[in-house]
Amino acid sequence: MINAIVLIHAEARRIPETAQAVADIDGVDKVYSCAGDIDLIAIVRVRDHAKIAEVVTEGINKVDGVSRTATHIAFQSYSSADVEAGFSIGE
Structure with a gap:
């Protein structure tokens, strides 16, 4: 399994809806909202690089x-x- 971390800049007013839409994509394992320079972090888990x-x-x-x-x-x-x-x- 290949893991990728996707750092996402999103429109501030749409962060909850954007996070849910990203989470619903096949291959996205988790989405985190966070403070700082990045709005969302998506963890992608797939079988190959092309995916x-x-x-x-x-x-x-x-x-x-x-x-x-x-x-x-x-x-x-x-x-x-x-x-x-x-x-x-x-032990």
């Missing part, structure tokens, strides 16, 4: 209220549980 392009360009970028996106493809995930498991010895 990421389709989800972003044909889906997210065409949602009313989306003004700009930046897509970042994840290579490796890390979590505190992964680090702890790597250092545990048969």
